[in-house]
Amino acid sequence: MTSTTSVLPGPLRLGALTVDVPVVLAPMAGITNAAYRRLCAEQGAGLYVCEMITSRGLVEGDEATRRMLVFDELETTRSVQLYGTDPRYVAEATRILCDEFGVAHVDLNFGCPVPKVTRKGGGGALPWKRGLLGEILTQAVRAAEPYGVPVTMKTRKGLDDQRLTYLDAGRIAQDAGCAAIALHGRTVAQAYSGVADWDAIAELVAAVDLPVLGNGDIWEAADAVRLVEQTGAAGVVVGRGCLGRPWLFRDLAAVFRGETLQTLPTLGEVATMMRRHAELLVALMGPERGCKEYRKHVSWYLKGFPVGGELRRALAMVSTLDELDALLADLDHMAPYPVSELGAPRGRQGSPRERVVLPEGWLDDTDGRDLCLAEDAAETSGG
Known part of the structure; x- marks a missing residue:
């Protein structure tokens, strides 16, 4: 620094x-x-x-x-x-x-x-x-x-x-x-x-x-x-x-x-953050509702990363932490952060x-x- x-x-x-x-x-x-x-x-x-x-x-x-x-x-x-x-x-x-x-x-x-x-x-x-x-x-x-x-x-x-x-x-x-x-x-x-x-x-x-x-x-x-x-x-x-x-x-x-x-985290580091988020939601709301609430965040976490559509869809439909762990393991953990996303608007715009x-x-x-x-x-x- x-x-x-x-x-x-x-x-x-x-x-x-x-x-x-x-x-x-x-x-x-x-x-x-x-x-x-x-x-x-x-x-x-x-x-x-x-x-x-x-x-x-x-x-x-x-x-x-x-x-x-x-x-x-x-x-x-x-x-x-x-x-x-x-x-x-x-x-x-x-x-x-x-x-x-x-x-x-x-x-x-x-x-x-x-x-x-x-x-x-x-x-x-x-x-x-x-x-x-x-x-x-x-x-x-x-x-x-x-x-x-x-x-x-x-x-x-x-x-x-x-x-x-x-x-x-x-x-x-x-x-x-x-x-x-x-x-x-x-x-x-x-x-x-x-x-x-x-x-x-x-x-x-x-x-x-x-x-x-x-x-x-x-x-x-x-x-x-x-x-x-x-x-x-x-x-x-x-x-x-x-x-x-x-x-x-x-x-x-x-x-x-x-x-x-x-901070420019690799996809592996983002995956660790995604798992932590899901874990906290499950602790707060229980497994079913926690995983359901988690799904909306997947597209934001993966924005710009090279992740196939099928894996993205599966991650956005998880119902248990074990299922999430298996899917996160399939990500390319060494993929660098997409610098093209830096400074770009996120969320709703309209x-x-x-x-x-x-x-x-x-x-x-x-x-x-x-x-x-x-x-x-x-x-x-x-x-």
Whole structure:
């Protein structure tokens, strides 16, 4: 390793919570369960956030919601992302997380672009209603305050390029007492398409006094360095870039220590990581469900490697760890990492949307404090 000359941010401070490496794993539905969080944490330090849960689901005791609130025995800092549109539900859910689950950090999701969420005024649609956003944030911060738990928020640039909300959202978050704000440099209309606008992150950094975390298009550790240098962000949030590449957190931890590291594992080393992931999932969920959950990760792990279609299909249909072991043994363990995949987008991308699906009359005003929005008890997504 060689030392770099870049001046990079030090530990991330969220209220009383200190994160040694200013890197946050973005919650991803069906991905960032306790098994995956442990797998990533074994690679490097950072803050690893649980899958997003709904405030109403938690308050009303929804079983599916509570099953998601499972933490690995080594998770000393429990972090959860919460979705909600009703200040009362969000406040009570925050209190439950702090009081009953020992959570040390609560993040509120106002960035989800999924139509089934935005059509109810949730996720990335909600910051359009500035008054409602402020009320939700204020209530959540008050609920967490007795426990000394910091509350942060995640958002996007706005609904579309004509309806930007991120600067107002930053001011509102600061006034409400939030410990930080994370900005995904895309609009809701963009979803995951196109290129993230890091200039918007820099504008938000200049506009507020609380820490700003940059999110979007961090595919390699070098991208994280460029983002913080270009924007002045206090840290980064990493989502799709770590799909099938949990060792990215090893590289991120290294660069934020001022070292240069880029992990290029052989296919054999990737196979070892795949086996570890499956093992953790089986321990968490049991053999049948654990192997089923594992299958979705196979294509990400093998992306770009010379693996035949028949073997890929078989690996994506495994039902036991013994079966997985036999198939992994058939891989060419000496195959080098496909450098063509470095810096390439991973996971969903898609196309921008012609319009954002919103509740009727949503754009008529920007307050919304008196709204009574429908909130599903078991909504799952991410931002």
